[in-house]
Amino acid sequence: MIHTKKITPWLYISPAAFLLFFFLVYPSINTVYISFFNYNSEIFIGIKNYLYCFTNEIMLSSFRNNALWVILFVPLTVSLGLIIAVLADRVKYESMVKSIIFMPMAISFVGAGVIWKFVYAYRPVSAAQTGILNAVRSFFQLEPLPWLIIRPWLNNFCLVMVGVWIWTGFCMVILSASYKGIPHELLEAARVDGATEFKIFWKIILPLMKPTVAVVATTMTINVLKVFDIVYVMTNGNFNTEVVANRMYKEMFIFRNYGRASAIAVILLMLIIPMIIINIQRFREQEAIR
Amino acid sequence: MIKKLVSVFSHGPLHLVIIFVALIWILPSVGLLITSFRSSADVAASGWWTVFEHPFNFTRYTLENYQEVILKIGIGRAFLNTLLITIPATIIPILIASFAAYAFAWMEFPGRRFLFVILVGLLVVPLQMTMIPVLRIFNKLGIAGTFPGIWFAHTGYGLPLIIYLLYNFISGLPSELFDSSSIDGATPFQIFTRMVIPLSLPALASVTIFQFLWVWNDLLIALVYLGGTPAVAPLTVRISALVGSYGQDWELLTAAAFVSMALPLVLFLGLQRYFVKGILAGSVKG
Secondary structure, eight states, rough: OOOOOSSHHHHHHHHHHHHIIIIIIHHHHHHHHHHTBOOTSBBBBBTTHHHHHHHHHHHHHHHHHHHHHHHHHHHHHHHHHHHHHHHHSSTHHHHHHHHHHHHHGEEEEEEHHHEEEEEOEEEEEESOOOOOOOHHHTTTTOOOOOOOTSTTTHHHHHHHHHHHHHHHHHHHHHHHHHTTTOOHHHHHHHTTTOOOOHHHIIIIHHHHHHHHHHHHHHHHHHEEEETTHHHHHHTTTTTOOOOOHHHHHHHTTTSSOOHHHHHHHHHHHHHHHHHHHHHHHHHHHHHHHH | OOHHHHHHHHHHHHHHHHHHHHHHHHHHHHHHHHHHHHHHHHHHSSGGGGGSSSSSSSBBBBSSSHHHHIIIOOOOOHHHHHHHHHHHHHHHHHHHHHHHHHHHHHOOOOHHHHHHHHHHHHHTTOOOGHHHHHHEEEEHHHHSSSSHHHHHHHHHHHHHHHHHHHHHHHHHHHOOOHHHHTTTTHHHHIIIIIIHHHHHHHHHHHHHHHHHHHHHHHHHHHHTTOOTTTOOHHHHHHHHHHHTTTTOOOOHHHHHHHHHHHHHHHHHHHHHHHHEEEEEEHHHHH
16 A cells, blocks of 8 residues: 555545446436336336336336346357367367457447348248358258247347357357366376266366356356347347347337336346346455455 | 377367357358448349359459448448547546556555445446436536537446456555655655556556447447437447348448448457456456
8 A cells, every 4th residue: 555645545536436426326326216207207106117017018028038048148158158168278279269259259239230130131932042041041942031030939049149159259268268277287187097078077177167157157147138239230129029128228219218218227237236246245255365 | 190190080070160160150250241342233143152153253342332331321420430439438438447446456545445345336237227317417418419428428337347457457566566666755646657557558458458349339328328310420320220221232231330340350359368368357356
């Protein structure tokens, strides 16, 4: 610690503190407050907005789709990231493979949306297929599919895969660093004792990497609960692909119902709060080690 | 020699799997790039992979799509807007955050721990929780739909992560450094500018790339605080609107998308090391 006048630290943190208060703390509290009011925040209506959220059919299908995103996206990104990290470690062109998998992180979700909408492009049987997925299908004499329209499973699955394409690289980078931290002698010793690679993975690598896997899975869960861009660009929530964040945007800008939009935001926060608690606990543990 | 052959053979499946996965990952982007250079007639008649039948037949490639999206459809203007948004929205928060991170790391003040715990909590607050009140204030101040408005919004939203990452780095600097310079009569500000900032350059590089890519690629904040007016709308907003209006003109959509991806990709490929460092500092240590 350095010696300072009493006021100095406050001078250093006050611009940040002011902006954090103005953009995050105050608005969050205000949003909770206006979620109990009508569309223009003039009439108190109690929990009506929340009742709407839990009874309206589109809202319920948004919750279902968000749940689907969590169930598919988190295990897929984490396990693919882990598998690629471990496999790529064994080849000489590791850095090139990792760059390729990691590259989508640099692209906007909007860009990724265009890329994948083109992959899923659909034309009637009579026309030449220009989307690569349907071209592969017609190569095998199968009928082309309107991937983003077949509800509710196929189209949602197709959207989730775009997210997986973007985020697997992120998981891979973190998991790869953690994997390389495992002492080499440990794995060699197991190999000398005749353990198969498969067994080494399950009995040694995975248990040692468990804390990192947990961190990555939490981060991915927070990300996916807030999923917005991909859905907004690719289907805008049509054909039963609506998600909570897109619904909130629509209530806010299309229906101009600030009460309902705020209630949806609060529910989103409630879903994320367990993750916030985990985050703070992790920070405390880390501080204790320091 | 035989040993090498045996190893290649036994590792065959491994190479196959890795190359297969890498191919799947890169093919969609290759398709986008190729399509953006094909004429609209070609794009409508056949898939982009057919160019591999005669890959060096350059009469089949054209720059017309880029000309059209940049000059006629307003992607050039949107590119400029994105730059005008991104540069200040990267510099301002990093400047403010470095002061705060330095104070959190090396100055003693009441409530320091408590404030930092709040900061960690703010890291994951969904932006949706803040938009309506902030937008109302922006409307009152008359800065909704203006660049200064979105600079401040990105600053406020970017601060928690930037302060957190810089704090992790700055608090890890050796403490002897600070003891000796304090004795030599350096003011806290001199310590900050002469030692902390130069020593933190790697961390500053990481957060700069992070914030730059985050702002460049942002859609939601721009939609809410700027809207779709061509004079201010960034690339992400314009392109997502094009997806609706030019839905089947793939040669135009792909060209527009590539304009938005080129600069981030160059930055990313050039500075990947710092990007990875930033990610590791943010998630493993934290």
